[in-house]
Amino acid sequence: MTNHWNDLQYTDCALIMGANPAENHPISFRWLTKAKDKGGKIISVDPRFTRTSSMADVYAPLRSGTDIPFMGGMIKYALDNNLYHKEYVANYTNAGFIVKESFTFEDGLFSGYDESKRAYDKTQWAWETNEDGTSVKDETLEHPRSVFQLMKKHYTRYDVDTVSKVTGTPKEDLLKVYETFCATGQVGKSGTIMYAMGTTQHTVGTQNVRAFAIIQMLLGNIGLPGGGINAMRGESNVQGSTDFALLYDTIPGYLAAPKAIPEHATLEGYNAKETPKTGYQSNKPKFVASLLKAWYGPNATADNEFGYQYLPKGNKNYSHINLFKAMYEGTIEGAFLFGTNPVVGGPNAGKEKESLSNLKWLVAVDLWETETSAFWQKEAGSDPSKINTEVFFLPACSSYEKEGSISNSGRWMQYRWQAIKPLGESKADLEIIHELATRIKGLYKNEAGPAAAPINALYWNYGEGHHPDIDLVCKEINGYDVNTGKQVAGFGALKDDGSTCSGNWIYSGFYPEEGKNRAKNRDNKDTGMSNYLNWAFAWPANRRIIYNRASADPSGKPWSKDKAVIWWDDVQKKWVGHDVPDFVPTKAPTDPTGTDPFIMNKDGVGLLYAPTLNDGPFPEHYEPFESPMSNPFSSQELNPAAVVIEGDFNKRGFKADYPIVATTYRVSEHWQSGTMTRNQEWLSELVPHMYVEISEELAKEKGIKNKDKIIVSSARGEVKAFAMVTKRFKPHTLNGKKVHQIGMPWHFGYKGIATGDTANHLTPHIGDANTTIPEYKAFLCDVRRAD
Ligand SMILES: Nc1nc2c(c(=O)[nH]1)N[C@H]1C(S)=C(S)[C@@H](COP(=O)(O)OP(=O)(O)OC[C@H]3O[C@@H](n4cnc5c(=O)[nH]c(N)nc54)[C@H](O)[C@@H]3O)O[C@H]1N2
Ligand SMILES: Nc1nc2c(c(=O)[nH]1)N[C@H]1C(S)=C(S)[C@@H](COP(=O)(O)OP(=O)(O)OC[C@H]3O[C@@H](n4cnc5c(=O)[nH]c(N)nc54)[C@H](O)[C@@H]3O)O[C@H]1N2
Ligand SMILES: [Mo]
Numbered sequence: 145m146t147n148h149w150n151d152l153q154y155t156d157c158a159l160i161m162g163a164n165p166a167e168n169h170p171i172s173f174r175w176l177t178k179a180k181d182k183g184g185k186i187i188s189v190d191p192r193f194t195r196t197s198s199m200a201d202v203y204a205p206l207r208s209g210t211d212i213p214f215m216g217g218m219i220k221y222a223l224d225n226n227l228y229h230k231e232y233v234a235n236y237t238n239a240g241f242i243v244k245e246s247f248t249f250e251d252g253l254f255s256g257y258d259e260s261k262r263a264y265d266k267t268q269w270a271w272e273t274n275e276d277g278t279s280v281k282d283e284t285l286e287h288p289r290s291v292f293q294l295m296k297k298h299y300t301r302y303d304v305d306t307v308s309k310v311t312g313t314p315k316e317d318l319l320k321v322y323e324t325f326c327a328t329g330q331v332g333k334s335g336t337i338m339y340a341m342g343t344t345q346h347t348v349g350t351q352n353v354r355a356f357a358i359i360q361m362l363l364g365n366i367g368l369p370g371g372g373i374n375a376m377r378g379e380s381n382v383q384g385s386t387d388f389a390l391l392y393d394t395i396p397g398y399l400a401a402p403k404a405i406p407e408h409a410t411l412e413g414y415n416a417k418e419t420p421k422t423g424y425q426s427n428k429p430k431f432v433a434s435l436l437k438a439w440y441g442p443n444a445t446a447d448n449e450f451g452y453q454y455l456p457k458g459n460k461n462y463s464h465i466n467l468f469k470a471m472y473e474g475t476i477e478g479a480f481l482f483g484t485n486p487v488v489g490g491p492n493a494g495k496e497k498e499s500l501s502n503l504k505w506l507v508a509v510d511l512w513e514t515e516t517s518a519f520w521q522k523e524a525g526s527d528p529s530k531i532n533t534e535v536f537f538l539p540a541c542s543s544y545e546k547e548g549s550i551s552n553s554g555r556w557m558q559y560r561w562q563a564i565k566p567l568g569e570s571k572a573d574l575e576i577i578h579e580l581a582t583r584i585k586g587l588y589k590n591e592a593g594p595a596a597a598p599i600n601a602l603y604w605n606y607g608e609g610h611h612p613d614i615d616l617v618c619k620e621i622n623g624y625d626v627n628t629g630k631q632v633a634g635f636g637a638l639k640d641d642g643s644t645c646s647g648n649w650i651y652s653g654f655y656p657e658e659g660k661n662r663a664k665n666r667d668n669k670d671t672g673m674s675n676y677l678n679w680a681f682a683w684p685a686n687r688r689i690i691y692n693r694a695s696a697d698p699s700g701k702p703w704s705k706d707k708a709v710i711w712w713d714d715v716q717k718k719w720v721g722h723d724v725p726d727f728v729p730t731k732a733p734t735d736p737t738g739t740d741p742f743i744m745n746k747d748g749v750g751l752l753y754a755p756t757l758n759d760g761p762f763p764e765h766y767e768p769f770e771s772p773m774s775n776p777f778s779s780q781e782l783n784p785a786a787v788v789i790e791g792d793f794n795k796r797g798f799k800a801d802y803p804i805v806a807t808t809y810r811v812s813e814h815w816q817s818g819t820m821t822r823n824q825e826w827l828s829e830l831v832p833h834m835y836v837e838i839s840e841e842l843a844k845e846k847g848i849k850n851k852d853k854i855i856v857s858s859a860r861g862e863v864k865a866f867a868m869v870t871k872r873f874k875p876h877t878l879n880g881k882k883v884h885q886i887g888m889p890w891h892f893g894y895k896g897i898a899t900g901d902t903a904n905h906l907t908p909h910i911g912d913a914n915t916t917i918p919e920y921k922a923f924l925c926d927v928r929r930a931d
Contacts, residue, residue: 146372146690147336148554148682150674153178154370154707157185157335159325162211162342162352162921166195167812169376169553172338173199179370187321189214190342191807192837192887193872202324204317207876207885208807209346209768209922213310213777215355216302216765218322222362223296227326229364233285235698236741237361237750239292240281242272247761249298252778254760262785269755277421279747291753295358298762306776310765312876312883329363332704334371340378342809345921347786350914351763354754358763361750367694367726367741368707369673377553379816380543384551387683388648391915392462395455396648397431404457411436411449420746429640430649437645438620441603446642454598463916465491465789465909471499472793478505482573483540485817487515487524488893491918493904494861495793500533501526507536509576514819515893515902523894539570546572547614549663554688556680557654559663578604578612618663621647622655631657634685654681662686672722673709686724691750693719693727693741700733759785759913769910770859770924772799772883787911794909797859802924804842805876805885806856808903814891822896834865834892834900838927839873842884846927853930856886858923861905863888864930886927890920 152158152175165172176186176199188200189211197203206214222228233239246268248255256265271291272280285292308315328335337360343352356373357366365371377383382390389396400418402408407417411432419428436444440451460466468490470476479500490496500506500519508517518524520531543550544563551557566572571579581604588599607613623632623646634653638644646652655661667678675688682688689695692709696702700712700719710721712733719725732738740748753761766783767775775781782788790796813831814821821827836856838848848854850869855862865888875882892900910919 145374145377145553145555146366147369147374148556148688149175149552150676151369151372151554151689152176152336152338152374153182153674154334155179155184155336156333156370157187157325157328158338159187159189159321159335160196160200160338161187161189161214161356162344163338163340163376164190164194164196164342164809165338165340165376166199168340168810170812172376184370185324187324189321191873191885192809202317202320204313204321205874205876206311206313207772207878207883208342208805209348209771210311210765211343211346211352212348212355212763212765213302213307214313214318215352215359216299216763217304217307217318218325218359219295219355219362220299220302221304221319221322222326222329222359223299225326227329228362229329229331231697232364232694232703233292233362233752234283235739236364236694237291237752238271238279238747239285239290239295239752240283240287241291241747241753242280242282242287242289243291243294243753244268244270244272245289246270247294249760249762249764252764252766252775252780253784257784259784262788264758264760264785266755266758269761271753271755295752295762298764301777309879310773310776312878325359326363328365328371331364332706334368334707335360335363335365336370336372336374338374338376340376342921344912344915344917345919347769347783347910347912347919348759348763348766349912349917350757351759351783354757355763357750358752361752364694364703366750367689367691367709368703369689369695369709370707372689375553380552381550383553383555384549384557387551387650396435397650399428399432399435402452402455402457404459408457411452414452423746423748424743425746427635427638430638430644431635431646433640433642434623434638434644434646434649437626437642438623438647439603440601441605441626441645443601443603444642450642451598451601454601461787461911461916463787463911465787465911465916465918468496468499469789469793469909471502474502477503478507479503480507480509481516482509485510485514485516485819485893487519488817488902488904489890491904491907491920492794492860492909493902493907495909497524497526501531503533505534505536507538509538509540509573510819511540511542511570512819512823513537513895514817515895518895538576539568540576541566541570541572545570546574548572548574549618551683555682557651557663557683558680559661574612574614574617575610578606579610617647618655618661620645621651623647623649623652631655633657650683651681653685654683675723677724687726688723689726691726691741692723693725693743694750698733698739700738757914759783768922769908769919770797770802770922772803772805772924773878773881776879783913785913787913787916789909789911795859796908797924799924802858802926803883804925804927805883806858806906806923806925807885807887807921808890808907809887811889811891814889814898816891818891818893818896818898822891822893822898825897828896828898831889831891832898834863834889834903835868836863836865836886836888836927837868837870837873838886839875839884840869840871841875842873842886842927843867843869846929848927848929855928855930856888856906856925857928858906858925860908863901863903863905865901886925
């Protein structure tokens with residue numbers, strides 16, 4: 145989230161699209177209810193009428209996988225009707241930047257496409273720069289090569305009629321949404337966009353979010369209370385684990401994972417390639433050196449590039465779907481699965497199960513024996529005599545049995561204390577990792593060579609014995625002066641000369657001195673605009689609203705009194721207000737860069753045009769991997785840069801055999817792959833079986849009655865379930881033709897109390913062009929009665 149939970153109460157309009165927070169993030173609704181009490185509006189855009197929709201002022205259905213046309217239409221509407229915030233756009237975004245002639249867009253393809261690599265040469269999308277490296281700008285936004293004009297041209301094609309044909313959203317619903325949300329472009333108003341997996345789990349997932357960013361910058365909604373782009377995060381600590389490099393292409397603090405490319409051959413080369421000359425990221429070498437010092441301690445010296453060469457460097461895509469493909473092909477020998485159940489939660493899960501049988505060994509660390517750790521058993525439909533995988537099970541303890549911090553969607557790092565001692569033989573994950581690390585280090589102690597070197601160099605100083613000292617882990621994350629041992633005050637104090645360490649620069653500052661772990665802060669006094677600065681610690685630097693410099697006009701005054709966050713105090717000569725400024729606190733608005741609020745970007749402005757993404761600087765509609773219609777916007781059907789897996793591992797279905805659109809989602813009563821809830825009696829009783837929601841119209845066509853057993857099939861598998869005939873789904877009218885959509889929860893498996901077929905037997909192994917997240921939310925299927 146750019147903002148945070150409590151801040152939602154200040155919104156004039158929440159556009160909830162690709163999320164169902166009433167059921168999946170219920171606490172967010174507490175704040176939305178407050179917003180509603182103050183006259184705020186809620187919009188819900190979802191293929192299914194959800195409980196969120198039932199709380200909304202405006203509901204619009206759409207076909208799964210068509211959010212870009214939906215939002216493209218909104219961008220066009222805002223521009224055509226002059227509803228955008230001109231001063232914000234001109235000053236705080238790259239609207240005026242002049243794009244080089246080498247950038248073109250034709251029939252769905254941007255310039256620089258190489259079909260054999262399914263990749264673009266992004267250098268062709270660059271903008272013009274002056275001799276000093278600054279960007280060439282046209283303040284009037286009239287130049288035909290300006291971002292603003294190129295954007296306008298790009299979205300002229302997204303007229304309401306064409307959009308409606310693709311999305312299936314009735315025209316009047318589209319216009320109602322556009323009108324309601326674009327009203328937040330007025331000074332004094334703010335609108336927020338709340339999204340989650342309905343947005344991201346697509347081959348165009350990242351560009352879906354980009355479309356949100358464009359509209360929010362056009363309306364001047366970023367940096368304001370009640371504004372922003374707010375990702376409702378998933379697992380309780382998924383925000384924290386992403387910050388700490390859960391993603392395969394990052395190392396902690398969103399630094400790029402080193403690759404086997406010539407530019408990354410040395411630390412100097414890595415820094416040169418990854419560090420922009422301007423903007424806050426120009427400090428990157430300090431964060432990298434401090435991270436390496438945290439990992440390798442005294443073994444990281446200036447002479448050995450602080451241990452940079454100990455880091456593995458690979459060029460492959462190591463995302464979930466590719467890891468499982470590699471297992472399937474037998475190129476991975478062993479796997480540790482810490483708290484994950486891919487035989488239920490992974491895409492094309494039947495194949496993921498098969499992949500596991502190609503491993504030599506598997507270690508599952510979990511609270512329960514899951515469908516995954518039991519994949520080899522007869523009950524799982526396997527023949528144990530044919531499976532050679534050696535499976536180890538390590539019992540993990542639950543969150544109540546251990547201490548540590550988790551970070552919520554609003555980036556608040558909050559400490560949790562241990563409630564009870566671990567039951568039975570179970571252990572905290574940290575303890576398991578500690579034991580593993582110390583034993584592996586023990587085994588390699590007397591070995592030399594490239595495999596042993598990084599293990600021997602690893603600085604594992606979290607105390608003696610079997611119980612790691614979690615306080616030492618916290619101190620290392622914050623960072624300290626390696627000579628004095630004194631904790632640093634924040635990331636501003638980190639150095640690139642090896643004199644400081646920090647395990648994650650974005651968290652630096654949460655534990656600035658002995659006895660002051662701010663994740664443990666529990667002062668619930670409102671410090672202004674419900675930012676609660678003394679409750680928990682929000683990265684970065686305890687800021688609650690990111691880009692909050694944009695809540696003030698170029699001269700430093702809040703755009704409006706009601707939406708004030710920070711402002712320039714000309715007497716004290718600094719930024720003051722309700723939040724920690726997301727800006728150099730003493731940099732005056734009159735400074736040459738005093739009006740550049742997006743300090744994490746090289747040019748200090750928001751990117752309406754983003755030449756950094758893999759699939760183009762502007763979001764463009766492409767059909768899902770499996771689609772019921774051809775793309776009316778261009779002859780490119782699938783995102784040209786999507787990560788495609790072909791062959792036996794990922795069979796593809798077509799509309800002739802599978803004419804129905806399907807999607808998957810969650811219910812309040814179950815959690816994820818179900819291990820956590822299908823083992824609970826009460827929750828199992830509430831939602832005891834796998835079911836599929838189908839419209840009354842489809843039920844009639846197929847002769848299906850409520851509670852009948854049906855079979856849903858896709859190119860990859862079949863699922864048997866109860867039919868839930870519902871008004872929540874309605875057929876779409878796409879280009880004049882009726883197309884059905886169905887939906888189902890993905891929580892079921894054969895273990896536990898509430899059992900049922902696994903929805904993921906149907907979903908494909910296909911990845912978004914930037915993140916490789918699988919397209920769980922839009923695929924094709926067919927439906928028939930089971931008897
Ligand atoms: N009770 C409960 N709460 C949870 C979880 C849980 O399992 N149970 N899981 C947690 C986790 S890890 C996560 S990531 C979050 C996920 O939170 P959400 O994203 O809210 O979860 P979903 O229910 O998967 O999907 C949200 C909605 O997207 C809609 N949708 C499907 N396709 C499209 C599309 O193409 N466009 C649009 N606009 N909408 C579409 C679905 O109909 C669904 O209502 O929830 C978290 N909260
Ligand atoms: N079709 C479809 N599939 C999806 C999605 C979808 O929307 N549709 N959503 C996707 C999303 S957003 C997500 S996040 C993934 C989730 O996929 P998974 O992470 O595989 O699913 P979970 O059920 O959350 O698995 C968590 C496991 O961790 C165990 N566990 C709980 N606490 C602890 C602990 O403290 N330590 C350890 N070691 N284990 C613990 C639980 O018992 C459980 O077995 O699924 C994805 N799969
Ligand atoms: Mo998630």
